[in-house]
Amino acid sequence: MKQQVLLEVNNLKKYFNLGKNEVLKAVDDVSFKIHKGETFGIVGESGCGKSTAGRTIMGLYDRTAGEVVFNNQDIHALKDKEKFSFHRKMQMIFQDPYASLNPRSTVMEIISEPMEVHKLYRSKKDRQKRVYQLLEDVGLNRDHANRYPHEFSGGQRQRIGIARALALDPEFIIADEPISALDVSVQAQVVNLLMRLQKEKGLTYLFIAHDLSMVKQISDRIAVMYLGNMVELTTSSQLYKSPLHPYTQALLSAIPIPDPDIEDARERVILKGDLPSPINPPSGCVFRTRCPHAMDVCSQKKPVWQEAEDSHFVACHLYNKEVMDGKEYDQTAAAK
Ligand SMILES: Nc1ncnc2c1ncn2[C@@H]1O[C@H](COP(=O)(O)OP(=O)(O)OP(=O)(O)O)[C@@H](O)[C@H]1O
Numbered sequence: 401m402k403q404q405v406l407l408e409v410n411n412l413k414k415y416f417n418l419g420k421n422e423v424l425k426a427v428d429d430v431s432f433k434i435h436k437g438e439t440f441g442i443v444g445e446s447g448c449g450k451s452t453a454g455r456t457i458m459g460l461y462d463r464t465a466g467e468v469v470f471n472n473q474d475i476h477a478l479k480d481k482e483k484f485s486f487h488r489k490m491q492m493i494f495q496d497p498y499a500s501l502n503p504r505s506t507v508m509e510i511i512s513e514p515m516e517v518h519k520l521y522r523s524k525k526d527r528q529k530r531v532y533q534l535l536e537d538v539g540l541n542r543d544h545a546n547r548y549p550h551e552f553s554g555g556q557r558q559r560i561g562i563a564r565a566l567a568l569d570p571e572f573i574i575a576d577e578p579i580s581a582l583d584v585s586v587q588a589q590v591v592n593l594l595m596r597l598q599k600e601k602g603l604t605y606l607f608i609a610h611d612l613s614m615v616k617q618i619s620d621r622i623a624v625m626y627l628g629n630m631v632e633l634t635t636s637s638q639l640y641k642s643p644l645h646p647y648t649q650a651l652l653s654a655i656p657i658p659d660p661d662i663e664d665a666r667e668r669v670i671l672k673g674d675l676p677s678p679i680n681p682p683s684g685c686v687f688r689t690r691c692p693h694a695m696d697v698c699s700q701k702k703p704v705w706q707e708a709e710d711s712h713f714v715a716c717h718l719y720n721k722e723v724m725d726g727k728e729y730d731q732t733a734a735a736k
């Protein structure tokens with residue numbers, strides 16, 4: 401069965417103009433497709449551009465270049481009125497459930513607000529009924545409706561944020577580190593809730609995280625970002641079994657393995673140096689300054705995003721046949 405593409409991101413760039421001719425390349429030429437009903441994870445260390453990518457896809461930021469095609473429409477090309485109705489279909493859940501809820505509004509007001517804005521449901525009573533239903537859907541109850549955000553625990557607040565995101569019956573939800581502010585014991589509950597809701601409502605998720613071990617459990621496919629670039633993309637199982645990109649290999653080797661024998665025997669890839677600045681990124685491959693396999697070509701040419709194996713994409717010269725055959729470049733400095 402051919403999978404239906406719900407979201408297509410083509411060569412998306414988001415640069416921030418910092419003044420004095422300084423430009424920060426937060427997202428630099430990223431392309432991928434998300435299928436209907438899947439959970440697509442994006443991982444990468446702090447500052448690599450995950451949130452900026454999510455916000456630009458949502459339309460919260462203007463794009464610098466590229467396309468975000470949702471249900472066959474480029475959302476950045478929509479007129480205001482069309483944009484408004486598009487927002488019913490795509491919602492976002494944020495990392496900090498406290499900061500994202502208005503402290504002066506009751507839970508009832510918080511969850512019914514998007515319905516009012518979009519003029520859904522005829523009466524206040526209908527909206528209230530819907531809020532009660534949503535509270536139940538996320539594991540809260542109608543008694544919670546008249547309380548304020550500060551009266552809840554972190555996990556409960558995130559449930560309120562999820563109920564609000566669901567209020568307009570969206571098709572697609574971008575969850576930007578929705579559990580990283582929560583206690584470990586509560587994280588699994590919220591993840592389970594998101595998974596249950598996905599099944600019940602046929603939702604599609606873009607799930608942003610910097611913790612690879614967690615994202616593995618829930619994602620069908622995972623994309624790895626580094627310094628504004630996507631470096632690898634494949635199914636979760638494939639990514640863990642045979643990561644291709646040296647950066648993914650390093651990220652994975654940092655996850656402890658519970659078995660002490662395996663843990664002791666395996667080799668850890670430790671990245672040298674610090675994350676370079678996205679204001680002045682390295683030439684060619686942005687990862688080359690920390691890559692254990694960097695070659696001459698890596699500073700000269702940006703690696704192309706290619707399907708190295710079936711449904712396994714990578715941007716790395718090591719997997720570019722032409723480069724590795726030495727047709728284009730002399731490979732004298734290989735594997736320093
Ligand atoms: N509004 C903004 N103006 C200028 N620079 C920004 C803005 N938002 C983000 N950046 C910069 O863009 C880069 C990417 O930031 P972003 O928040 O997307 O990273 P992230 O991967 O979500 O990190 P984290 O894991 O810490 O949330 C960073 O260098 C950040 O400083």
Ligand SMILES: [Mg+2]
Nearest residue numbers: 450451452576
């Ligand atoms: Mg972020």
